[in-house]
Amino acid sequence: MMDIKLRAGTAADANACGKICYEAFTTVAKAHNFTPDFPSPEVAVGLLTWMLKHPAFYSIIAEIDGRVVGSNFLDERSEIAGLGPITVDPAVQNRKVGRELMENAHARATEKKFPGVRLIQAGYHTRSLSLYSKLGYDVREPLACMQGTTLKIKIAGCVVRKAAESDIAACNRVCEKVHGHDRGGELKDTVPKGCATVVERDGRVTGYATTIGFFGHAVGETNDDLKALISAAKEFAGPGFLLPTRNTELFRWCLERGIRVTQPMTLMSRGFYNEPAGAFLPSILY
Numbered sequence: 001m002m003d004i005k006l007r008a009g010t011a012a013d014a015n016a017c018g019k020i021c022y023e024a025f026t027t028v029a030k031a032h033n034f035t036p037d038f039p040s041p042e043v044a045v046g047l048l049t050w051m052l053k054h055p056a057f058y059s060i061i062a063e064i065d066g067r068v069v070g071s072n073f074l075d076e077r078s079e080i081a082g083l084g085p086i087t088v089d090p091a092v093q094n095r096k097v098g099r100e101l102m103e104n105a106h107a108r109a110t111e112k113k114f115p116g117v118r119l120i121q122a123g124y125h126t127r128s129l130s131l132y133s134k135l136g137y138d139v140r141e142p143l144a145c146m147q148g149t150t151l152k153i154k155i156a157g158c159v160v161r162k163a164a165e166s167d168i169a170a171c172n173r174v175c176e177k178v179h180g181h182d183r184g185g186e187l188k189d190t191v192p193k194g195c196a197t198v199v200e201r202d203g204r205v206t207g208y209a210t211t212i213g214f215f216g217h218a219v220g221e222t223n224d225d226l227k228a229l230i231s232a233a234k235e236f237a238g239p240g241f242l243l244p245t246r247n248t249e250l251f252r253w254c255l256e257r258g259i260r261v262t263q264p265m266t267l268m269s270r271g272f273y274n275e276p277a278g279a280f281l282p283s284i285l286y
């Protein structure tokens with residue numbers, strides 16, 4: 001048995017964890033002929049630097065013989081926690097490091113009284129699907145990661161504009177209608193950067209997107225709201241945006257406009273889950 005030690009992360013861990021994160025995702029993607037989620041180690045190091053410094057992310061580092069072998073994160077910005085990215089050095093995978101990193105995050109979620117935890121699983125990865133299911137996660141939505149040329153078309157009756165701080169309350173109301181809770185913490189992070197958008201119908205905010213892309217989420221009262229937000233996007237950031245394929249109308253609408261599926265993914269949850277009452281695109285951080 002290997003002696004696995006877990007500890008809290010600091011910004012000084014970003015380099016080691018980021019490189020492992022890049023290696024872990026790249027190894028599994030290449031084994032299945034998919035494009036890796038991170039284009040370079042630097043992008044993974046950049047993301048983990050941001051998460052390790054962010055006060056609302058809980059971080060866990062795994063070490064064996066004093067060497068960093070993996071990390072995991074809990075996004076505590078909303079009422080429902082988001083788990084990940086969890087990555088383990090390919091050299092020591094399938095030897096319980098992942099399970100320990102998950103169980104530590106669940107203990108934290110219980111201690112902080114989160115009613116539920118969500119994550120996005122790489123649909124082609126048999127190991128993570130098995131591990132998460134054994135640890136109590138239920139499959140909630142099959143997702144398609146969508147990428148392609150931006151649409152630049154208008155949806156009748158919908159006006160899309162940049163989101164301002166003063167829109168956050170209205171955005172939170174839409175999210176509460178759809179998910180049963182708001183995701184205001186993510187809006188607070190993205191609105192000042194100028195990448196969040198809102199859609200209005202008859203002068204009322206009926207949907208928003210923190211970004212249309214891998215690390216952004218969107219909600220709308222109707223599919224038209226999401227179509228308008230997707231249509232106005234200047235890019236589909238990162239590997240693409242995540243679309244719940246049970247929303248067949250929106251999925252076909254995107255496919256008919258040339259947006260392509262890059263990989264299958266799965267939204268899973270543990271504990272409390274509200275079946276969404278409206279249209280939504282989850283973020284990779286759930």
Ligand SMILES: CC(C)(COP(=O)(O)OP(=O)(O)OC[C@H]1O[C@@H](n2cnc3c(N)ncnc32)[C@H](O)[C@@H]1OP(=O)(O)O)[C@@H](O)C(=O)NCCC(=O)NCCS
Pocket residue numbers: 024025028086087088089092093094095096097098099100120121122125126127128130131134
């Ligand atoms: C996913 C990942 C974090 C898991 O960590 P790990 O240390 O390799 O996993 P563990 O050894 O703790 O657990 C794997 C479990 O899945 C089981 N398992 C593996 N492949 C399986 C399969 N095909 N069918 C059934 N069970 C399987 C193992 O038996 C083990 O279960 P156990 O703990 O009950 O014995 C790691 O493999 C990784 O970094 N992968 C690449 C990046 C990635 O995909 N991250 C997750 C993003 S969704």
